[in-house]
Amino acid sequence: MGGRSTVTARVLDVLGAFTADTPQLTLTEISRRTALPLTTAHRLVGELAAWGALERADDGRYGVGLRLWEVGALAPRGLGLRDAAMPYLEDLHEVTRHNVQLAVLDDVEVVYVERLAARDAVSILTRAGSRMPLHATAVGLVLLAFADPDLQERVLAAPLRRFTPMTLCDPDEVRRMLGEVRRTGVAISDRQIELVSQSIGAPVRGPSGEVVAALSIVVPAEGNPHAYVPAVRTAARGIGRALARSN
Amino acid sequence: MGGRSTVTARVLDVLGAFTADTPQLTLTEISRRTALPLTTAHRLVGELAAWGALERADDGRYGVGLRLWEVGALAPRGLGLRDAAMPYLEDLHEVTRHNVQLAVLDDVEVVYVERLAARDAVSILTRAGSRMPLHATAVGLVLLAFADPDLQERVLAAPLRRFTPMTLCDPDEVRRMLGEVRRTGVAISDRQIELVSQSIGAPVRGPSGEVVAALSIVVPAEGNPHAYVPAVRTAARGIGRALARSN
DNA sequence: GGCATCCTTCCGCACAACGGAAGTGTGGTC
DNA sequence: GACCACACTTCCGTTGTGCGGAAGGATGCC
Structure with a gap:
């Protein structure tokens, strides 16, 4: 404009x-x-x-x-990543039957690159190509946690949008959360977007170890998120390896 | 240009x-x-x-x-169709473990909208966003068979590219094939693209009955293609119903 | 140093894009 | 049938924006 x-x-x-x-x-x-x-x-x-x-x-x-x-399909981050990730997303989706999402960082937002929806899913909060802020979703927290510190501060300096009463909107709370994500290598967003769901995210690392994308699974709020951590982590690592293989 | x-x-x-x-x-x-x-x-x-x-x-x-x-992801034929089709593609892929493809007609070519690849697939002849001529692939034959007669003649008037010794390059042969596709509702491309594979395609119909896309599965040349027909047909119908549901 | 390749900045002229005005086509209302 | 409202299309003279030649880095190779 x-x-x-x-x-x-x-x-x-x-x-x-x-x-x-x-x-x-x-x-x-x-x-x-x-x-x-x-x-x-x-x-x-x-x-x-x-x-x-x-x-x-x-x-x-x-x-x-x-x-x-x-x-548009030629976008390297869109297509190359998607190709490498698809089999792992399918596996994860096949086993759990929950929504599975792959996202990358663009400027100060998350962009969803792929999403496998539960068959009967009604809520289409996200779809391939949509954007979300970094502080509330599991993928966002992962990408922010491993991002440039400058970017982190820039994001935390701006007002943090509230989605539910559970959304972390205080910069310090988010900072603490980011530290935890870095320590554990997993992000859990508990009802921060919708009260009925939580999501578990893990970083996808490129050949040189830098975080190039994030993978997440969305499960009902009442489940135990930690049960999903190993599967998500394994899938994310698999994608990383597939990426390295495809150069 | x-x-x-x-x-x-x-x-x-x-x-x-x-x-x-x-x-x-x-x-x-x-x-x-x-x-x-x-x-x-x-x-x-x-x-x-x-x-x-x-x-x-x-x-x-x-x-x-x-x-x-x-x-680009907002393209109605790209995204809407893809969303509706994805679950069915996954099913088909999950059961058969072969390459599954969804394509639409654009001008005188096939455009692949989605493709689920066999895990260990090496050959990437087609990927989402790539184009192919109409006379050789199963999806192409399906789309051509149900297309505007004008378009059919236009395509058949132009030289038909040969991929293998099996490719139908004679307009009359193709015409006969198209008739068969219309009669049976299924297209089989036997080693017409690569000598090692054949593909089975079926039309995806929109709410008003017109063919809006085609679905195909690629299997090794030695298999019996007819074994796959019911599964492909069912999936194609399922996608049609999903499309109608989503308006 | 000298040469080759690739990228970037500058700026005056010419021509392509601009957008107001006027024309076409549909559908709705009395 | 006359009128209005709305969405789109065509026309054309003026003007300001994109054009691209020329010149200036940057990097790498012999």
């Missing part, structure tokens, strides 16, 4: 107008969201659609096109 | 320069592929990277960024 307006920025603004909540937009809606004059939006959208970056549905609304999806 | 040069087209050309074979490119390479002067490529790439559409690796090369991956 804003500032200096280069054509490229406008094009990207148009793409950015599409969100998980509203993946289909009318031209007027795009124009409103990007603050571009209708005429301009019309031209840009037309060019994007001609290339396949956007697609026009039968009802006239625009959505993201397959071509853009293809290009 | 082509003809008239609008800025948008240039931006998209830059994105299009990234392919599955070479997901990481140096600036000079991008400039060469897009036929843009180095200076221009530099500016565009800079703007794209600032937004997060591209990311710069440690070695200075550029790759597709997470942000673009996120937007």
Whole structure:
């Protein structure tokens, strides 16, 4: 948004107008969201659609096109990681039948790269491509715990969003938690996102030992989280090894 | 690439320069592929990277960024379909342990939307986001068989690429095959892509009965393909129902 | 040192993008 | 049937933004 307006920025603004909540937009809606004059939006959208970056549905609304999806699938952190991780996610999911998630750090947020949902799952709090803050989820805590200290302070300096009464919103509490995560190598987020669930996360390490992603499993609040720790840890290590193998 | 040069087209050309074979490119390479002067490529790439559409690796090369991956993940045919299909793909994969693939039609090609690989799979002929011609793979034959007759003729009029001695490259042979696919509701591609494998495909139908995607399983050449037909068919129907449920 | 490759910054000119105005097409209301 | 509201499309003259040549680092190799 804003500032200096280069054509490229406008094009990207148009793409950015599409969100998980509203993946289909009318031209007027795009124009409103990007603050571009209708005429301009019309031209840009037309060019994007001609290339396949956007697609026009039968009802006239625009959505993201397959071509853009293809290009996006080339994102190294998205695809390479996903390929390596998939078998392990499947195993974990197959055995436990709970939601399993893989996420990476991007700026000050968690981005979910993959998620295997319980068959009958209704709640779609997260899906591949969605973002969450770092302080409340198990994957977030893992990624934050092993992140650059500068980033940690930056995140803790900003207001920490409350999801439930259990969410840790005090920087010092979070700091203590991060220490524990570093010590144990596992993060447990107990009802910090929803009161009905807790999640157990572990770091996925790249060839040189740095944390490149985090894996988590979401289980009902009443279960004993520690029961899942070995499985999650094993899966995370397996992914790390698979990554190293695939260079 | 082509003809008239609008800025948008240039931006998209830059994105299009990234392919599955070479997901990481140096600036000079991008400039060469897009036929843009180095200076221009530099500016565009800079703007794209600032937004997060591209990311710069440690070695200075550029790759597709997470942000673009996120937007791409919103593609309705990519994500909605994938969400509905995943459980069924997993089941099929779990039971058979063979490669399972989900694909949609885009223009005159198949685009793979998801693929669950056998754990020890070495050959990565296809991956999520890759394209294949319509006449040789099981998913391709399914999609072509139920496609617009105009499209069928357009595809058959063009030269049909040969992958193995088994590939059907004669338009009439393919036409006969398509008829069979329509009659039986299943496509079998016997060693038409690789001599070591065959694939069995079935159509996934949307709420109004039209074919929106195709599902296939890849098995060793020596097996009996018909043994897999019921499982593939059931999975494809299941995905169709899941799609209808999710609107 | 000299050469090759790759990347980055600068800046004046030209042409492509901009966006106001006007036109088309649909659906709703009285 | 006349009117309005809304969403989209086309046209075209003006202007400001992107263009890309030239020159300046940075790094590596012989």
